[in-house]
Amino acid sequence: MLDLFSQWNKFLGNRMFFVVLIPLFIGFFYPIETTKSWSMAATLCFTYMTFNASLDTSLKDFVKRLSNPLLPIYELLFIHGVMPFLALVIGLVFYPGPENEFLRLGFILGATIPVGVTSILWSQMVGGDVSLAMVTVTLDTLISPLLLPVFIAAVVGKTIHINTVSLLANLLWMVFIPGLLGMIIHDTTKGAYDKYTHSIGNFASKLCISVVIYVNASAIAPEINWNHSIIKLLMVILIVSCSGYILGFLSSYILKGHKREQMVAMIYNIGMRNNALGVVLAITYFPPAVALPVTLSMLYQQPLAAVVKILVESFYKRRHTTKESHCSLI
Incomplete structure (x- = not known):
């Protein structure tokens, strides 16, 4: 049974672009009513x-x-x-002038909101440093209730109140508790659940991300x-979205002792954002034009994450092949 799920997991893993793109288009053209039940399902x-x-x-x-x-x-x-x-520079280049001030603010807000929790999941799927991804998400969520009001007040002179309790509660239920429990099980069983995670576990995760x-x-x-x-x-938002992933890739090469696991985690941490929070902030405190770039960026985040997976695996596969060819010549 585990072998069968492992094959299904591998099948979906090689087609992650479609795993994220298909539910995206279905959601656009055949949307469901976003009730509390569906929100709870997404949280679970x-x-x-x-x-x-x-x-x-x-x-x-992790510790x-x-x-x-x-x-x-x-x-x-x-x-x-x-x-x-x-994001500010890109906004000024494509949308100059005072009449586009709110659109530019939308770009900046979308680039300032906290790291998305899904960066942990993509890091794991692509063989990244999950502990690094989890610590980064944790620290960023903890500082965001302080950082975002200061940032927005500095940019537009408007003081806002972030629901700190709600942010920390989401972090607790979606990251802290399940993450801590999983790591304790890993250490207690000395990785005995590896076969589960690489078969049923990862297969179910791919279905969950589609939901x-x-x-x-x-x-x-x-x-x-x-x-x-x-x-x-849409084209400008695509440029901004791609910039985040590229920045994550480049920032990992500045460091000494470059490692694949570290690079993958940094790409997804720097490239992915908690867009749901960004949309709520934009709609609550700003005119609709500010919310538009943040909302539309949700179109790209998951498909680009799937593209990054393909590019990283292709890059290291080509690199490995080159090394083998060099060794055979020697």
Whole structure:
């Protein structure tokens, strides 16, 4: 049975682009009503995916990373320093002038919101450093209730109140508890559940991520007015979205002792954002034009994550082949 699920998991793993794209389009054209039940289902899917990813992670490694958080802090500098600046520059290039001020603010807000929890899941699927991804998400969620109000007040002179309790509760149920439980099981059983995670566990995670994408796509579908004027905006948002993943790749090469696991985690941490929070902030505190870039960025995040998976695996496969060819010549 495990072998069968392993084959199914491998089948879906090689087609992650379609695993995320199909529910995205279904959500747009056949949306469901986003009730509390569906929101709870999406939350449970997140919880399960974090638990499954943490079954591959040592609690000792997590604590070690948490006790020496220089690398996560290094990531946060790119996430909340370099990336918002890039978004501002891109906004000024494509949407100059005072009449586009709100659109530019939308780009900046989308680049400043916390790291998305799904960065942990993609890191695990692509063989990244899950402990690094989890520590970065944890630290970023903890500082965001302080950082976001300061940032928005500095940019637009408007003080806002972030629901800290809600943010921390989401972090607790979607990351802390399932992650901690999975890591404890990993260390207690000495990785005895590896066969489960690489078969039934990962297969179920891929189904769960499809559910999450479908629910999110259904939620944003009514907010999008599909017309010719939105094409340019979609192209610019694509540039901003790609910039995050590229920045994650480049930032990993600045460090000494470059490692694949570290690079993968940094790509997804710096490239992915908690867009649901960004949409809520934009709709609650700003005009609709600010919410538009944040909402539309949800179109790209998961498909681009799947493309990154393909590119990383292709890059290292080609690199391995080159090394083997060089060794055979020697």
